[in-house]
Amino acid sequence: MPEITCLDKIPFAPDAAHLMEQLHLEADAPEAAEFLALLVRLKAVARPRALYSVAFIDSRDEESVTVDGVVFKSRVLSRNLALLHRAFPYIASCGPEMDAAVDAGGDYLVQFWIDAVKTEALTAARDFLVDHLSRTLATGNLSTMNPGSGDVDVWPIEEQRPLFAYFGDTEASVGVRLTSSCLMVPNKSVSGILFPREITFVTCSLCHRENCPGRRAETDLHGT
Numbered sequence: 255m256p257e258i259t260c261l262d263k264i265p266f267a268p269d270a271a272h273l274m275e276q277l278h279l280e281a282d283a284p285e286a287a288e289f290l291a292l293l294v295r296l297k298a299v300a301r302p303r304a305l306y307s308v309a310f311i312d313s314r315d316e317e318s319v320t321v322d323g324v325v326f327k328s329r330v331l332s333r334n335l336a337l338l339h340r341a342f343p344y345i346a347s348c349g350p351e352m353d354a355a356v357d358a359g360g361d362y363l364v365q366f367w368i369d370a371v372k373t374e375a376l377t378a379a380r381d382f383l384v385d386h387l388s389r390t391l392a393t394g395n396l397s398t399m400n401p402g403s404g405d406v407d408v409w410p411i412e413e414q415r416p417l418f419a420y421f422g423d424t425e426a427s428v429g430v431r432l433t434s435s436c437l438m439v440p441n442k443s444v445s446g447i448l449f450p451r452e453i454t455f456v457t458c459s460l461c462h463r464e465n466c467p468g469r470r471a472e473t474d475l476h477g478t
Contacts, residue, residue: 256322256343256420260427262303264382268293268374277370289367292356296371299355302379304346305421305428306448308391311335321447324420328409331399331447338449342393343420346383347443348375350429372442380444393450400446402436411436417445 270293274281279289312320319325319332321341335341352372358365387393402411414436418424425431430443438445 256307258307260305264302264379266300266302266375266378296352299351300375301349301351302375303428304379304383306342306344309343310340311338324416326413330408342448345428345430345445346379347430348372348440350440353440376442396448397451398446398448
């Protein structure tokens with residue numbers, strides 16, 4: 255069994271002014287007070303967290319790579335891990351607590367606000383994880399690959415199944431479950447493998463989908 259670490263004491267201090275700017279919500283708008291009250295409620299219950307393992311690369315070929323005995327089928331992932339002896343499978347999430355505490359009641363605007371706060375919590379979890387790995391394991395610059403990110407053949411979303419199986423009962427440990435269609439609940443969660451790389455790799459660089467709200471890099475077919 256892999257040695258798995260759960261980071262569950264992650265600080266979360268959302269910046270109200272920054273969020274309101276993102277949401278195009280003016281301070282004197284009629285909805286501002288409602289949003290700020292919602293933010294107070296969400297901050298009180300939010301519990302972002304992350305799960306990771308220090309995993310060793312067992313073997314690789316052109317089409318797949320074996321990490322701690324688990325085979326992941328991805329030509330791009332295999333190339334990215336080619337010269338490495340270890341990598342860091344992970345799951346990070348905003349946590350399920352905010353969804354449980356606040357029911358939008360079909361109000362799409364309130365749900366939009368909740369999702370924005372959950373995104374901030376996910377960012378806090380992911381940033382805390384990367385900083386933790388850098389401080390404790392001297393990883394240097396870390397890149398990531400995520401199942402389902404990028405074009406369909408980069409690392410198919412179905413590869414979530416072996417990744418989640420690797421971690422065992424993820425709902426109990428980090429509050430995230432995988433659906434039959436390989437989507438994560440809560441929705442503001444991310445999973446994948448972090449790995450050291452001098453030049454940062456982002457899976458978005460291998461994606462042709464235009465106008466993606468989660469895009470973090472321009473398309474570059476020579477990114478690997």
